[in-house]
Amino acid sequence: MVATRKIKYLIIGNSAGGIGAAEAIREVDKAGAITIVSDEPYPTYSRPLISEYLAHPYPVEKMVYRQSDFYEKNKIKTLLGEKVIQVNPDKHTVKLENGTTLVWQKLLLATGGTPIFPEMEGNRLKGVFTFNKLDDARAIDGFLNQYRNRVRAVVIGGGLIGVSVTEALLRRGVEVTVVEMKDWVLNTILDEEAADFEAQALVHAGTNIITGHTAEKINSYLPGEVSGVTLDDGRVLSCQMAIIAIGVQSRLEVVAESGIKINRGIVVDRRMATSAPDIYACGDVAEAFDFVYGVNRLTPVWPNAYEGGRVAGLNMAGKPAKYQGGTAMNALKYFGVYIASAGLVTPPDDSYQTLINRYDGIYRKVIIKKGKLAGLVFAGDIEKSGIVYNLMKDGVDVSSFKEALVADDFGLASLPESIWKDRLESSPPEGVPVITSIEKPEELVIGD
Amino acid sequence: MKKVYIKEDVCIGCGLCEVYCRLKHSRSKDLVKAYKKETPRPLSRLRVDESGIVSLSVRCQHCDDAPCIGACLTGALSRDPSTSLVIVDEERCIGCGTCTLVCPLGIPKLDTAQKKMVKCDLCQDEEIPVCVANCPNEALLYAEVEEALT
Numbered sequence: 001m002v003a004t005r006k007i008k009y010l011i012i013g014n015s016a017g018g019i020g021a022a023e024a025i026r027e028v029d030k031a032g033a034i035t036i037v038s039d040e041p042y043p044t045y046s047r048p049l050i051s052e053y054l055a056h057p058y059p060v061e062k063m064v065y066r067q068s069d070f071y072e073k074n075k076i077k078t079l080l081g082e083k084v085i086q087v088n089p090d091k092h093t094v095k096l097e098n099g100t101t102l103v104w105q106k107l108l109l110a111t112g113g114t115p116i117f118p119e120m121e122g123n124r125l126k127g128v129f130t131f132n133k134l135d136d137a138r139a140i141d142g143f144l145n146q147y148r149n150r151v152r153a154v155v156i157g158g159g160l161i162g163v164s165v166t167e168a169l170l171r172r173g174v175e176v177t178v179v180e181m182k183d184w185v186l187n188t189i190l191d192e193e194a195a196d197f198e199a200q201a202l203v204h205a206g207t208n209i210i211t212g213h214t215a216e217k218i219n220s221y222l223p224g225e226v227s228g229v230t231l232d233d234g235r236v237l238s239c240q241m242a243i244i245a246i247g248v249q250s251r252l253e254v255v256a257e258s259g260i261k262i263n264r265g266i267v268v269d270r271r272m273a274t275s276a277p278d279i280y281a282c283g284d285v286a287e288a289f290d291f292v293y294g295v296n297r298l299t300p301v302w303p304n305a306y307e308g309g310r311v312a313g314l315n316m317a318g319k320p321a322k323y324q325g326g327t328a329m330n331a332l333k334y335f336g337v338y339i340a341s342a343g344l345v346t347p348p349d350d351s352y353q354t355l356i357n358r359y360d361g362i363y364r365k366v367i368i369k370k371g372k373l374a375g376l377v378f379a380g381d382i383e384k385s386g387i388v389y390n391l392m393k394d395g396v397d398v399s400s401f402k403e404a405l406v407a408d409d410f411g412l413a414s415l416p417e418s419i420w421k422d423r424l425e426s427s428p429p430e431g432v433p434v435i436t437s438i439e440k441p442e443e444l445v446i447g448d
Numbered sequence: 449m450k451k452v453y454i455k456e457d458v459c460i461g462c463g464l465c466e467v468y469c470r471l472k473h474s475r476s477k478d479l480v481k482a483y484k485k486e487t488p489r490p491l492s493r494l495r496v497d498e499s500g501i502v503s504l505s506v507r508c509q510h511c512d513d514a515p516c517i518g519a520c521l522t523g524a525l526s527r528d529p530s531t532s533l534v535i536v537d538e539e540r541c542i543g544c545g546t547c548t549l550v551c552p553l554g555i556p557k558l559d560t561a562q563k564k565m566v567k568c569d570l571c572q573d574e575e576i577p578v579c580v581a582n583c584p585n586e587a588l589l590y591a592e593v594e595e596a597l598t
Binding site: 307340390 | 451455456495497498499502506509518519521522523539542545546547548550552553554558580583586588590
């Protein structure tokens with residue numbers, strides 16, 4: 001079955017990237033047919049909220065990423081619960097699992113990422129889960145609801161997903177052990193000191209953290225069910241469930257035989273265009289420009305997916321746009337501990353300079369190379385982190401005021417006047433009526 | 449739409465803008481209670497940054513390209529089509545701080561007790577934002593942005 005009518009814009013993926021693109025397309029082209037295909041059966045929802053959902057009570061309606069009239073208002077057709085199995089760049093078609101072929105003029109691949117699922121003994125047992133999408137949270141929720149007694153879980157992997165599921169499980173009264181292969185949790189996004197803020201909060205909340213070890217196999221005493229996890233040193237952790245959270249990889253299967261250039265993800269240029277004409281990619285599946293490294297890299301975070309999608313959408317609709325670049329960036333608030341990080345978190349060699357300040361339970365660190373910022377970590381208080389992030393993003397030479405960036409009283413006024421003037425609206429346009437203070441002191445509350 | 453402009457050369461960093469902002473967002477509308485008693489503690493949506501003789505009264509600028517909207521993990525931040533202001537849907541905000549990390553002014557404030565971000569709405573229910581109305585030195589100006597005139 002071949003659909004004869006061409007879809008002007010076909011978007012595969014209904015999350016941050018796909019929605020960013022659809023919104024951008026509609027800014028430029030009010031009428032061109034947009035279709036979004038997703039193998040998830042839900043209207044767009046916020047993936048990061050799945051841990052809130054699992055933690056309870058959190059209604060699924062509050063997870064919507066866009067209001068319920070979003071698709072209708074933007075004249076977007078959706079094919080939800082439909083899986084694309086193949087992309088054919090030459091014919092400008094995609095094939096769905098249900099046999100349908102769709103013909104498109106411009107295609108966006110926003111297929112996202114999928115959990116890495118290692119070949120490990122016991123990985124198919126009942127009680128083994130991943131934690132990446134709403135259905136995963138639902139499955140874990142269903143599993144927990146069967147138990148009246150306290151459940152024990154082993155979370156394999158102490159990255160973002162591992163810590164995020166741990167927080168939710170703890171809030172459900174589950175006893176959790178996190179097994180992290182490297183020396184500290186969240187090691188890809190935090191340095192050891194900031195990660196320790198998080199580790200202490202995890203331990204304080206009752207988590208058992210094991211670092212420097214990996215899980216070798218998942219054990220089963222009752223047929224088909226998880227009974228424990230064996231570590232590489234032979235230790236056995238008894239549990240009823242195991243969450244595999246060792247990482248995420250790009251979902252590349254739809255383009256596997258398409259000839260589109262792939263590295264670890266789909267390689268895109270600064271317009272978010274792939275090597276094939278009229279095909280764009282963004283989000284966790286795309287390897288786009290990283291402004292810290294100066295090369296294309298996977299930076300699988302939500303804000304970059306949206307921004308990349310937006311740039312792709314504008315270009316698809318014929319309005320030239322350039323991706324300024326993204327980098328690894330995360331703001332965390334697990335267990336009420338606020339941490340923000342972006343770019344590098346530990347200097348890779350001694351050509352980098354690191355500045356650190358610690359005061360009143362607050363930790364601030366910036367990493368500088370040749371006068372330019374290459375990374376930041378703010379823990380304990382993340383306000384004003386955006387000022388530093390944007391200096392890094394804009395490639396500003398910070399040599400003359402670098403110490404101020406980590407100072408206790410850091411703020412916009414600590415920057416050179418030319419920079420803060422540029423960022424603030426300091427004078428109204430000429431000729432407009434200006435309102436200033438009301439000169440009626442008797443109305444002031446102070447002095448009443 | 450109107451915006452608040454700062455006249456930094458006459459700002460003396462007295463902080464009354466912060467005081468009135470906090471008062472405005474308190475439930476009691478009583479200064480002593482707002483600062484000492486109310487729980488959760490009301491927060492000022494603006495911030496006064498100081499260095500040497502420079503003091504800047506900083507608040508959300510409702511930027512045209514508002515990076516916070518695109519970065520928001522939950523879709524809680526959006527632009528109000530009628531007022532052009534960047535607004536937050538407190539129901540959907542989880543206070544993750546991603547907006548704070550991408551804001552060039554680092555201005556989104558996190559209410560850690562409520563687990564929400566709070567932001568300036570230019571006092572929509574007032575004729576003039578309270579920070580402007582109560583600035584003793586006329587260092588804050590409230591004026592129409594140019595685009596609206598042309």
